[in-house]
Amino acid sequence: MSDTTNSGPMLAADGTPLKRSLARALRRQKIRALALIAPLLIFVLVTFIAPIADMLFRSVENQIVSETLPETVEALADWDSDSGEIPPDKVFEALYIDLVIAEAEKKHTRLGTRLNYEKTGVSSLFRKSGRRVGRFDTDEYTDALTEQNPDLGAPATWAAMMEDSSVRSSLPLTTRTWDRWAAYLISDGENPAEEKLEDVLFAALYFDLRDGASPSDPRLSSLDVSNIEPVDLPASFADADKDWLDPSVWKTIQVYSPNYTSGYFLNAVDMQKGPDGAEARPENQQIYIMLFQRTLFMSLVITVSCIALGYPVAWLLANLPARTANMLMILVLLPFWTSLLVRTSAWKVMLQQQGVINDTLVWLGLVADDSRLVMINNQFGTIVAMTHILLPFMILPLYSVMQTIPETYLRAAKSLGATNWTAFWRVYFPQSVPGIGAGSILVFILSIGYYITPEIVGGTTGTFISNRIAYHISSSLNWGLAAALGSILLAVVLLLYWCYDRIVGIDNVKLGG
Amino acid sequence: MAKTSNSDAFVEFERVQKSYDGENLVVKDLNLIMPKGEFLTMLGPSGSGKTTCLMMLAGFETATHGDIRLDGTSINNIPPHKRGIGMVFQNYALFPHMTVAENLAFPLEVRKMGKSEREAKVKRALDMVQMGAFGGRRPAQLSGGQQQRIALARALVFEAELVLMDEPLGALDKQLREHMQFEIKRIADNLGITVVYVTHDQTEALTMSDRVAVFDDGRIQQLAPPDQLYEEPENSFVAQFIGENNTLEGVIKGINNGVAVVELDDGELIDCKPINVSKAGERTRVSIRPERVEYNKSRLQEGAHTLKAEVLEFIYMGDIFRTRLRVAGNDEFIIKTRNAPDQERLQPGQQIEIGWMPEDCRALDAT
Ligand SMILES: Nc1ncnc2c1ncn2[C@@H]1O[C@H](COP(=O)(O)OP(=O)(O)OP(=O)(O)O)[C@@H](O)[C@H]1O
Ligand SMILES: [Mg+2]
Numbered sequence: 001m002s003d004t005t006n007s008g009p010m011l012a013a014d015g016t017p018l019k020r021s022l023a024r025a026l027r028r029q030k031i032r033a034l035a036l037i038a039p040l041l042i043f044v045l046v047t048f049i050a051p052i053a054d055m056l057f058r059s060v061e062n063q064i065v066s067e068t069l070p071e072t073v074e075a076l077a078d079w080d081s082d083s084g085e086i087p088p089d090k091v092f093e094a095l096y097i098d099l100v101i102a103e104a105e106k107k108h109t110r111l112g113t114r115l116n117y118e119k120t121g122v123s124s125l126f127r128k129s130g131r132r133v134g135r136f137d138t139d140e141y142t143d144a145l146t147e148q149n150p151d152l153g154a155p156a157t158w159a160a161m162m163e164d165s166s167v168r169s170s171l172p173l174t175t176r177t178w179d180r181w182a183a184y185l186i187s188d189g190e191n192p193a194e195e196k197l198e199d200v201l202f203a204a205l206y207f208d209l210r211d212g213a214s215p216s217d218p219r220l221s222s223l224d225v226s227n228i229e230p231v232d233l234p235a236s237f238a239d240a241d242k243d244w245l246d247p248s249v250w251k252t253i254q255v256y257s258p259n260y261t262s263g264y265f266l267n268a269v270d271m272q273k274g275p276d277g278a279e280a281r282p283e284n285q286q287i288y289i290m291l292f293q294r295t296l297f298m299s300l301v302i303t304v305s306c307i308a309l310g311y312p313v314a315w316l317l318a319n320l321p322a323r324t325a326n327m328l329m330i331l332v333l334l335p336f337w338t339s340l341l342v343r344t345s346a347w348k349v350m351l352q353q354q355g356v357i358n359d360t361l362v363w364l365g366l367v368a369d370d371s372r373l374v375m376i377n378n379q380f381g382t383i384v385a386m387t388h389i390l391l392p393f394m395i396l397p398l399y400s401v402m403q404t405i406p407e408t409y410l411r412a413a414k415s416l417g418a419t420n421w422t423a424f425w426r427v428y429f430p431q432s433v434p435g436i437g438a439g440s441i442l443v444f445i446l447s448i449g450y451y452i453t454p455e456i457v458g459g460t461t462g463t464f465i466s467n468r469i470a471y472h473i474s475s476s477l478n479w480g481l482a483a484a485l486g487s488i489l490l491a492v493v494l495l496l497y498w499c500y501d502r503i504v505g506i507d508n509v510k511l512g513g
Numbered sequence: 514m515a516k517t518s519n520s521d522a523f524v525e526f527e528r529v530q531k532s533y534d535g536e537n538l539v540v541k542d543l544n545l546i547m548p549k550g551e552f553l554t555m556l557g558p559s560g561s562g563k564t565t566c567l568m569m570l571a572g573f574e575t576a577t578h579g580d581i582r583l584d585g586t587s588i589n590n591i592p593p594h595k596r597g598i599g600m601v602f603q604n605y606a607l608f609p610h611m612t613v614a615e616n617l618a619f620p621l622e623v624r625k626m627g628k629s630e631r632e633a634k635v636k637r638a639l640d641m642v643q644m645g646a647f648g649g650r651r652p653a654q655l656s657g658g659q660q661q662r663i664a665l666a667r668a669l670v671f672e673a674e675l676v677l678m679d680e681p682l683g684a685l686d687k688q689l690r691e692h693m694q695f696e697i698k699r700i701a702d703n704l705g706i707t708v709v710y711v712t713h714d715q716t717e718a719l720t721m722s723d724r725v726a727v728f729d730d731g732r733i734q735q736l737a738p739p740d741q742l743y744e745e746p747e748n749s750f751v752a753q754f755i756g757e758n759n760t761l762e763g764v765i766k767g768i769n770n771g772v773a774v775v776e777l778d779d780g781e782l783i784d785c786k787p788i789n790v791s792k793a794g795e796r797t798r799v800s801i802r803p804e805r806v807e808y809n810k811s812r813l814q815e816g817a818h819t820l821k822a823e824v825l826e827f828i829y830m831g832d833i834f835r836t837r838l839r840v841a842g843n844d845e846f847i848i849k850t851r852n853a854p855d856q857e858r859l860q861p862g863q864q865i866e867i868g869w870m871p872e873d874c875r876a877l878d879a880t
Contacts, residue, residue: 411573412606414593416620417671423594426619430610 056490059483062261065253068111069098071176073257081251091250092233093207096133097173100200101180103130117478118263118272119252125243132240137231142202144228151219158201159193161219170208170215177204203231264484288468288485292492295465298383299447305387306394306443307436314398314435318405332395340389344453347385351376351457377459385457386447393446394439401435437504445493465489522582523549523707524570524675529579531565539565541731543579547709549674552701554710556718557728558754563711566728567677570709572596583675594623599668599676599706603683605660607652613639613663614648620671638670641700658689665697669704676701679711690714694721715755719743727751744802748789749877752800759806759846761799765790765876773876775799777841783818784871789878796879803835805873806848808865809856819868822846824859834858840867 010018066073071094079087102108112126146153158178161167168175178201182192209225237244255273256263263273270286271278280286313332317325335343350356353372361367375381405428413423451466458467465485472482500506524547531540540562547553555563568574569581572593580587588596607616617635626634639645642662652660661681668676681697682690698721701708712718718725719739727734727742727750735742735751746752749760763777765787773787775797783799790797807813808822825844826837833849836859840846848867850856859865 406604406606408602408604408606409608411571411593412600412602412608413619414573415571415596415598415600416623416667417594417597418619418623419594422623426623427608431608 055479055483056487057483058480059264059487060260060262061480062256062263063259064111064114065257066259068102068107069095069253069257071095071173072098072253076250076254076257079250079254081247081254084247086234086245086247087250089234092237092244093203095237096136096138096233097177097200097204099126099129099133100198101177101184103133104181105184113477114480115252115256117267117476117481118256119249121243122249122252125241125249129237129240129244132236136199136233136236138199138203140231141206141228142197142199144225145202145205145223148223149219152202153197155195155197156193157219158197161217164217167215167217167220170213170217171205171220173208174201174204177201264480265488267481268484268488288465291463291465291468292488294379295448295489296492298379298386298462298464299444301383302386302390302447303394303440303444305383306391307440309387310391310394310398310439311432311436314395314402317395317399318402319407329399332392335389335392340452341456343389344385344456347381347388347457348376351381351384376457377462379458379462381457381459382454382462382464385453386450389453390443390446393442397438397442398432398435401438402432405431433504437500441497441500444496448493449489521548522546523551523584524709525580525582526566526570527580527582529566529569529576529581531562531569531574532577538577539731540569540576543731543733545726545733545736547707549707550705552698552708552710552721552723554712554718554722554725555728556712556715556725556754557734559713561728562731563713563728564679567679567709567711570675571598571600571677597671597673597675599671599673601661601664601668601676601678601681603680605652605664605681607660607663607667609652611651612648613644613650613652613655616652616663617648617667617670620667624671634670638666641669642666642696657685658693661685661693662696665700669700669706673706675707675709677709677711680713681710682712682714682717690717697721719755727754729754746788746800746875746877749798749800749879752875752877757803757847757849759801759803759840759843759848761801761841761843761846762879763797763799765793765795765797767793772871773797775876779841781820781841783820783874785874785876786872787876790876797876798879800875800877801869801873803847803849806867806869808836808848808850808859808867810866811855813868814870817868817870818874819866822865822867824861824863824865826861827859829858838865838867 012018012021014021072091075091075094076087079091099108102111108126108130109123112123115126116123151157159182162175162178162182178192181198181201185192185195206225206228209220209223210230215221234244243249262278266272266278267281268288270281270289272281273279313328317328317332320328348355352358353374353376355376357375358367358372362369362372367373375384409427409431410423413427414420418426448464449466450464451470454462454464455467455470458464466489469482469485469489472478472485497506524545526543526545529540529543530538532538543566545553555566557563565574569576570583572588572591576589581589583596583598607613608619611619614635617638618631621631621634635648636645639648642665644659644662644666647655647659647663652663655663664681665678668678678697682693685693694717697708697710710718710721719742722739724736724738725742726736729750734754735747737745737747742751743756746755752758753760761777761783763775763783766774766776766782768774768787768790771786773785773790774782775785776782777799785797785799807817813819820840822838822840824836825839828835828837829852832852834852834856836848836850837844838846838848
C-alpha cells in the first residue's frame with residue numbers, strides 16, 4: 001500500500017533503478033543468445049550472403065571498360081554518337097594507347113568478350129586489332145624523336161625523367177601512359193628502367209608535344225614535332241579491322257563506358273540501350289521474358305499438381321492409424337534418400353519414346369508403335385519429373401497442419417447436418433489452407449529456381465530461366481547477365497511472397513503445430 | 514424380439530453392444546428408454562463407455578449388435594447428418610475459421626434456409642445464451658464459458674429435438690461450471706428438448722438430471738432419479754460412486770421381514786436393509802451415508818443401532834464437522850455432523866458411541 005505513495009522510480013533490491021537493472025539483465029540474455037547463433041551467423045554471412053551480394057553486384061558492375069580503355073572513354077565522352085560519323089582522330093589515338101597496354105596486359109580479349117554481349121563482332125574486332133596494334137606505323141614517332149635526342153632511346157632516361165614533377169605536370173598523357181606501362185612491367189617482375197621502350201610511349205610524347213606541351217626539361221625542350229609526319233591511326237585501325245569505321249561500335253563503347261550499367265538488366269528483360277534510352281530488342285533476340293513466363297507458368301502448374309496429388313496423401317497420413325501412417329510416411333520420404341539425379345534419370349527411362357510407359361501403352365494397344373508419345377525433353381517431362389521430386393515438400397507441411405485439425409470438427413459439422421462433402425469443404429479444407437500455403441510457397445520457390453531436372457528432361461521447350469543462368473555462368477561467361485537474371489528471379493520471388501502475405505497472410509502459413 | 518417400441522419412448526437402446534477391436538466389449542448389453550423431454554445424464558468413471566454410447570446415438574460409431582431407435586424408427590443405417598441430433602462436444606468444436614454467427618448459421622445454411630430466416634434464428638439463439646453482442650467474433654476471441662454457450666446455441670439453433678452433450682463443462686472452472694449447469698438446465702426446460710448429457714462429475718449429474726444412468730464396465734449399473742440414486746443405491750458400485758459412503762464388511766446371518774442381520778468382521782451384529790443380498794452366509798458390504806450417523810445421544814432416535822468408535826481425526830469445515838473414526842476395524846469411517854450450538858467438538862483419541870437407524874443401513878453385494 002505504501003507503494004502508491006512512492007513517487008520516485010522503482011528501485012531494485014540493490015538500489016539501482018528497476019528499469020536499468022531490467023535492461024541490463026535483458027542485454028545479458030541477448031548477448032548470450034547472439035553468442036549461441038554466432039557460429040552459424042558467421043558461416044552464413046561468409047559463405048552465403050557475401051558471395052550472393054557480390055554476385056548480385058555484378059549485375060550492375062561495368063568497370064572493365066573504363067579500366068581497360070581509360071583514355072578512350074575520356075576522349076569519347078564528347079563524341080556525339082548520333083552524328084553518324086566515326087569519332088575524331090584523338091579518340092583513335094587514345095584507343096591506340098589503351099589497346100597497346102591492354103594487349104600487353106592481355107586484357108583486351110576480356111573486354112572484347114564483355115562488349116560482345118552488347119554487340120556481336122566486338123570480340124573478334126578486339127582480338128584482331130590487339131594482334132595488329134603492335135605493328136602500326138607509330139615507330140615513326142620513335143625514330144623521329146630519338147633522332148632529335150638520342151638520349152630518349154635509353155629506358156633509364158625515361159625512368160629518371162618521369163620522376164620529375166615538372167615533367168609530369170607538363171606531359172599529362174605521356175605521364176599517364178608511362179605510369180600504366182611501368183605498373184604493368186613491375187607487376188610482370190621487370191624493371192621499367194631497363195626494359196625496351198615501346199612505341200606507345202613515344203606516340204604519347206608526340207601527342208603531348210603536338211598539342212602544345214612545352215616542357216622545360218632540357219632533354220625535352222629541344223624537341224620539335226612540327227615536321228614529324230603524323231601517322232594515320234584511323235586508317236591503321238581500319239586496316240586491322242574495318243569495323244572500326246562503324247560508328248555503332250564506337251557507340252557501344254561509349255554507352256558502356258560508365259562504371260555501372262543497367263545494360264545487363266535491360267538485356268535480362270529483352271531490352272537494350274538505344275539512342276533514346278531503353279528499347280526492345282529485335283524480335284528474334286527476345287528470349288528472357290518468354291523464359292521467365294515459362295518458368296513462372298510451369299512452376300505454377302507443378303505447384304498445382306503437387307497440391308492435387310499431395311492433399312489426399314497428406315489426408316490419409318493424418319487420419320490413418322499410427323502404424324499404417326508411419327509406413328506411408330516412409331514411402332513419402334523415400335525419394336529423399338535417393339539421389340536427385342537418379343530420380344530424374346529414372347523419369348528419363350520411364351518417359352522416353354522407347355521407355356517403360358510408351359512400351360506399356362503400345363503393348364496395350366492404346367498407342368500405335370509408330371506414333372509413340374513424346375513425353376520427355378519437353379514441358380510435359382519437366383512437369384512430371386518435378387512434380388514427383390517436389391511432392392514431399394507439399395505433403396510434409398500439409399500433413400503437419402492436418403494432424404492438428406481434430407476429427408471432432410468434421411463430426412461437429414456432420415452432426416449439424418452437413419454431408420461428408422460439405423463438412424470437408426466448409427470445415428476441414430479452410431483449416432488446411434495454411435498447410436497448402438506453406439507447401440505451395442515451398443514448392444513454387446523451389447521449382448522457380450530448379451536447375452538439374454529441367455536440364456536433364458526439359459529439352460529445349462522445358463527449360464527454366466535457371467538453366468539459362470547456368471549457361472551464362474559456365475558457358476558464355478556473361479556473369480553480369482547471369483547476375484541480373486538471378487536478381488530479377490530473386491525480386492520476383494520476393495514480390496510473390498509479398499503478394500502472398502497481402503492476400504493470404506504469412507501468419508496463415510504453418511509448417512506444423 | 515418383435516417387441517414394438519414403447520409408445521412414449523423417444524430414444525431407445527435395445528440390447529446394444531459395441532466392440533472396437535473385436536475382443537473386448539466396451540458396451541455390454543445396453544438397454545435404455547428415454548421419453549421425450551427428459552434430461553438424462555450418463556455418469557461413470559473414465560473408460561466406462563459413455564462417449565461410445567453417445568457416438569453410437571449420434572451416428573459416428575456403429576453398434577456391433579442391437580438396435581438404436583429414435584422416435585420409433587431404427588437409426589442404425591441413417592448417416593449422422595440426417596439424424597438431426599444436436600451435439601455439444603467436450604472441446605466445443607467451434608469452427609475456428611468462422612465467426613460466431615457463421616458457426617451458428619452453418620447448420621441452417623446446409624439446410625438451405627433463406628438468409629433472412631437464418632439471421633433471425635441465429636440472433637434468437639445468440640440471445641438465448643445471452644451472447645447477442647458476440648456474433649462477429651471468432652471463437653478464439655471468446656472465453657471458455659462463452660465458447661461453451663456458443664457451442665450450446667449451435668446445437669440448438671436448428672431446433673434439434675435431441676441434444677447430446679459430452680462433458681460440455683469439463684474445461685470450465687468450478688464457479689462457471691455451476692453457473693452453466695443452471696443455464697443449460699434452464700434452456701433445456703424452456704425448449705422442452707430431450708438431452709443426453711455425459712459427465713463424470715456426480716454433483717453435476719445430480720443437480721441437472723431427471724434421471725441418471727450410472728455406467729461402469731460397459732453396463733448401466735443403475736438408472737434412477739437423483740434422489741433415489743443417492744439414497745437407495747442398488748449396488749455397492751453406485752453407493753461408492755455417488756456421494757460419500759461408509760462401508761463395513763460382514764456376513765449375512767439371516768434375512769427375515771425385510772431385515773438382514775449382518776455379522777461384521779469384528780463380531781458385532783447389526784440390522785440392515787437387504788438390497789441385493791439373498792441368503793444367509795453370503796458376504797456383504799454394508800453401506801451407511803456419513804450424514805445419517807449421529808454421535809450426540811440426544812439426537813439419536815428411538816430404535817437406533819449403536820456402536821463403539823474411536824475418534825481419529827476431527828475437521829472443522831464451517832457448516833459441518835467431518836470426523837474420521839475407527840469403527841469395527843474400519844479406519845476410514847466418516848461422519849458428517851451439522852455445526853449446531855449443542856454439537857460437541859470431538860478430540861482425536863476420544864472413545865465415543867455412534868448410532869444410526871437400521872433403514873439407513875443397506876446391505877449390498879460384496880464385490
Ligand atoms: N476409437 C476407439 N478405438 C478403440 N477403443 C476405443 C475407441 N474409443 C474408445 N475406446 C475404448 O472404449 C472404452 C470406452 O471409451 P469411452 O470413450 O466411451 O469412455 P468414456 O466413458 O467416455 O470415458 P471418459 O469419461 O474418460 O470420457 C475405453 O476403454 C476406450 O479405451
Ligand atoms: Mg468420454
